Amino acid sequence: MTDTPAIQLTDLSKQFGSTTALDGVSLSVGSGEIVVLLGLSGSGKSTLLRHLNGLETATSGDVxxxxxxxxxxRGARLRGIRRRIGFIFQQFELVGPTTVLENVLTGALATLRGPRLGLLSYPRRLRVRALDLLAEVGLEHVAFQRADTLSGGQQQRVAIARALMQDPEILLADEPVASLDPESSQQVMALIREIAERRRLTVVCSLHQVELALAWADRIVGLRHGGVVLDRPAGALDADTVMRVYRQVAVDGGALASALPDPAEILGFGGAPASEPQLSGVRA
Structure with a gap:
C-alpha cells in the first residue's frame, strides 16, 4: 500500500433539507484495501459511496x-477522476435488449468521442479487451446474447466486467448482491475479491449480509444515523459483535431507535461484564 490513502474523508457531513445523511464521518482507506460498509437502510452507506466519485457534494468536511x-x-478534472473509479450497482443497470459484449463496451465510453451505436462502432482494440474481461468473469460464451436473457448472477458479472473496462484503481459497489440468491451472492463477492487482489484495486462496498461481509472484507465500517459506530479489521470481529450495528427497538408508537449499548458499556467501563465483546470507534 502507498503512504497516501486512496480515499480520505475528514469530518464529512451531508444534509438533505432537514435530514442528516452523513454526520461527521472521518475515514481513511488505504490503496489495495477492501472495506465493507454495514448498516441499516438509511444509515448513509449509499450517500457515502456517492461522495467518493463526486455524484454528491458535501455540506461540510473534506473528501x-x-x-x-x-x-x-468540475468538468474535465472530475471526469478524469471518475475514469479511475468503477461503480457496481445493486440493480446491474444493464441495457437488456443489447448484447452482453456491447454492455461491457459502454464502460469505455468516457474514453471515446461521440455516441456509439452497435458493436462495430467501437474500436477493435476495445472489442478485444471487452471479450477478455468477459473471459475473466467466466462469461465469454454469452458475449453475443441479449443481456436480459442472463440470470441475476450472470448480469452482475457483466456489470463487473463493464466497470473493469475503465481500468479503475478504485471499485465502489452499492449492495451488489442484494438482488441475488445466497449461492450467487457468494460467487459474485468471491469474484470481486479475486479480481481486486489480482489488480490491487481499492474496494469500498456496502452490504447487509453480515456473515458474507466478515468472510470477504479486510475491514468492516459500521454506520448508524450517518455516523461511524464501528471500524475494525474483519478478522477481529464476529457476527454477534457486528450485529450490534443493526439492533433496534420500537419506541414512540412504532418509531425506530437504536438499541446499541452505551459506548461505555461496550468498551468495558461502568461495570460491563468481562465477557462483553469490545468495539473500537463506537460513537453515541
Whole structure:
C-alpha cells in the first residue's frame, strides 16, 4: 500500500433539507484495501459511496481521492477522476435488449468521442479487451446474447466486467448482491475479491449480509444515523459483535431507535461484564 490513502474523508457531513445523511464521518482507506460498509437502510452507506466519485457534494468536511480534494472539482478534472473509479450497482443497470459484449463496451465510453451505436462502432482494440474481461468473469460464451436473457448472477458479472473496462484503481459497489440468491451472492463477492487482489484495486462496498461481509472484507465500517459506530479489521470481529450495528427497538408508537449499548458499556467501563465483546470507534 502507498503512504497516501486512496480515499480520505475528514469530518464529512451531508444534509438533505432537514435530514442528516452523513454526520461527521472521518475515514481513511488505504490503496489495495477492501472495506465493507454495514448498516441499516438509511444509515448513509449509499450517500457515502456517492461522495467518493463526486455524484454528491458535501455540506461540510473534506473528501480526497488519490490525495486530491473533490470539493469544487468540475468538468474535465472530475471526469478524469471518475475514469479511475468503477461503480457496481445493486440493480446491474444493464441495457437488456443489447448484447452482453456491447454492455461491457459502454464502460469505455468516457474514453471515446461521440455516441456509439452497435458493436462495430467501437474500436477493435476495445472489442478485444471487452471479450477478455468477459473471459475473466467466466462469461465469454454469452458475449453475443441479449443481456436480459442472463440470470441475476450472470448480469452482475457483466456489470463487473463493464466497470473493469475503465481500468479503475478504485471499485465502489452499492449492495451488489442484494438482488441475488445466497449461492450467487457468494460467487459474485468471491469474484470481486479475486479480481481486486489480482489488480490491487481499492474496494469500498456496502452490504447487509453480515456473515458474507466478515468472510470477504479486510475491514468492516459500521454506520448508524450517518455516523461511524464501528471500524475494525474483519478478522477481529464476529457476527454477534457486528450485529450490534443493526439492533433496534420500537419506541414512540412504532418509531425506530437504536438499541446499541452505551459506548461505555461496550468498551468495558461502568461495570460491563468481562465477557462483553469490545468495539473500537463506537460513537453515541
Amino acid at each position: 480526497r481521492v488519490f490525495g486530491a480534494p473533490l470539493a469544487g472539482v
